[in-house]
Amino acid sequence: MKNSLILTLLLFYSCASLLHAQSPIEIRVNLRGYPGDMPKEVLILSKGALDNPVLKLKNEKGVTLKEYQCIPSENPWPPFPYYYKADFSGFKERGKYYFELGENNIVSPVFTVGSYPNWQEDVIGFIRTQRCGFNPYTKAFCHQKDGLSFFGKRPDSTRIDATGGWHDAGDQLKYLITGSNTTARLLMAYQMKPHSFKDVVDARGLKGANNLPDVLDEAKWGLEWILKLHPSPDELYHQVADDRDHRGFKLPHEENADYGWGPNSFRPVYFATGKPQGLSKYKSKATGIANLAGRSSATLALGYQVFINFEEYKVFAQTCLKAAKELYQMGKSQEGYQQGNSFGAPYRYEENTWADDMEWAAACLYKITKKKEFLRDARGYAKIIGNWSWMERDTASHYEMYPFINMGHYALWQVGSSKDKKEMSAYYKHNLEQVKKRSRENPYGIGHLFIWCSNNLAAAVATQAMLYEEMTGSTEYRPLMQNHINWLLGLNPWSSSMITEIPENSDTPVDVHMPFWRIYKKSIKGSLVDGPLWSTIHDKMLGIALSKPDEYAHLQPDHIKYMDDWADYSTNEPTLDGSAELLLILTRLSND
Missing domain, CATH: 1.50.10.10 (Glycosyltransferase)
Incomplete structure (x- = not known):
């Protein structure tokens, strides 16, 4: 049986993905996680400067395993003027983990280190x-x-x-x-x-x-x-x-x-x-x-x-x-x-x-x-x-x-020959x-x-x-x-996967521009949606009028847009x- 802390965190992020409550500090991870032998990064998005951001890597039991000093990341994307990054590629032990930011009581979604499922x-x-x-x-x-x-x-x-x-x-x-x-x-x-x-x-x-x-x-x-x-x-x-x-x-x-x-x-x-x-x-x-x-x-x-x-x-x-x-x-x-x-x-x-x-x-x-x-x-x-x-x-x-x-x-x-291979x-x-x-x-x-x-x-x-x-x-x-x-x-920026129902128990595209969704209200697992568009293109697309308020409005960068809305065929189809x-x-x- 999964540890109760992990279940609590999963429930928290399930609710958060639905409500998309605004927060001055957010942590971004790969929602599934990272293969053990691959590079691993975590990102902090903040509305204000952080003096000494340290992320604690914790296991399923809430035990701190490692601490990572985050460094400022250049070229921030609005609406968050400050970004901080930590590299934890050296951590390869398989399991489920999450990050906690210092004394701010900000935690990341739970993620996995290890091979991906047969998606x-x-x-x-x-x-x-x-x-x-x-x-x-x-x-x-x-x-x-x-x-x-x-x-x-x-x-x-x-x-x-x-x-x-x-x-x-x-x-x-x-x-x-x-x-x-x-x-x-x-x-x-x-x-x-x-x-x-x-x-x-x-x-x-x-x-x-x-x-x-x-x-x-x-x-x-x-x-x-x-x-x-x-x-x-x-x-x-x-x-x-x-x-x-x-x-x-x-x-x-x-x-x-x-x-x-x-x-x-x-x-x-x-x-x-x-x-x-x-x-x-x-x-x-x-x-x-x-x-x-x-x-x-x-x-x-x-x-x-x-x-x-x-x-x-x-x-x-x-x-x-x-x-x-x-x-x-x-x-x-x-x-x-x-x-x-x-x-x-x-x-x-x-x-x-x-x-x-x-x-x-x-x-x-x-x-x-x-x-x-x-x-x-x-x-x-x-x-x-x-x-x-x-x-x-x-x-x-x-x-x-x-x-x-x-x-x-x-x-x-x-x-080809060795020359072909080189070319x-x-x-x-x-x-x-x-x-x-x-x-x-x-x-x-x-x-x-x-x-x-x-x-x-x-x-x-x-x-x-x-x-x-x-x-x-x-x-x-x-x-x-x-x-x-x-x-x-x-x-x-949206802390959302771009693949329907992948990873499981995460924020993924739901309200997609798809007849099976619109008619049956059933999601089809495993489809990649179009994805974010430069605002200069998105604003000129014909026939787009959102069916509901943009749930990601507080997260949208100025220069690119992504909408989980069936009426937006340009980013969510x-x-x-x-x-x-x-x-x-x-x-x-x-x-x-």
Whole structure:
């Protein structure tokens, strides 16, 4: 049984998270805690200067184990003009702890030192709830008439089977841009720790083991959809539906959007032409299709690598490999990028890079075939993209330079020569150094950008730092990695996690922009929300009017905003690919 003191503290912070009572001094920790071998920091936020801030580290019984002198932190964020920081990385004993500030009777939330739970399973569970075609959460079929093709080689309004895939971000659109990356992350997570994933659901996502880890059931769902969007060697479709979907909250099988054929009927399926598209006022930008074709090729190649090891899926694996080769050739013949389409709103996925995706595909295909032409291509594409990344920038457009990590460099590092390995790790290091420079400008030690979906970028920094450590053996970016994980798990201005119901018994997003929450009043565990936005962006977002007073008003910095309010789609909407961005990190840090 847990110690009564810990239960009292948990109850106190449960109430505090609900009331968000104002305090002149607050302590920020990672609400879950810290893996034993990772850096550990605690932060004090204060309205007034503290003469000699000392934090006492206490165990479950309230016994003081260590005392840490806190030092002032530069570049404070309002509304707290004073920040003090203590490093307790040397403390590695597993257990539950909390901090107490001197004589001020201020205590921190209880946190853990030790490995994280297997939260990657919860993320996979959230992704499963986003399935289209048959949704295992509602146990109902939806969008069975997806869809009618546009801009393609077939006449407009030709019936094409684009059923399946995942709903994208609290709505019911489907994008190859994000779906391909989500599928790839599921496959890579499995490759990282193949024996650590559970098998509790079947292929339909319903309860019942089927001798395939659930992570691969979900990956296969994504692979099958990519294959549908590539029905012949020279065809690739990239999006199902558009922002005409946005007609309030509705369950997937109760679709009310009308694309010209009545509610709950056909939806457009957009062909990847490599040219600007749009059926109404707003047009996308495009110079080619290599981002979509390359990333889909890489994902299918990863599918081959995984499923060829299962006797009953060898034919499926070969199908994936064939399609991967075809899509790679499509990408080579139309180098450039294709963006997402919008209809009546200015918002779209503005991806504008492509060489990283082709590098990723070429390296994956070389790993399988050992054909030197793929290795040569991978090296060429690697030089085109180089160290270009959002990490090099002070700002970026929505989903510019997506995916937010160059997985092509990692894939080439896996199969390349010693020279390749040195060059690829140098690219990663250059990016991380830019983030590290920005991280010195705030007390939280984070350096990502606060553009739309900023939490994706925080997760991307942590993942790139983790991969760099694998590539080089160097632990120099562990503090940067942990700081961005800390940010997502509550060591931030709001003392709130950015992942629904994770950590357990903590302040996490509740009132999210999600139909299951709005209709069922049920939270789905394991989804990453969009995250804080620069105020200059947030204040200009269309159609945001909070449904209730801001519970974090007294904690909001001047320059960034986060709202746990369903009416704020810009900071509190769970996303498919953002959640998938967590998979490699959580798999790495979890219990085996």
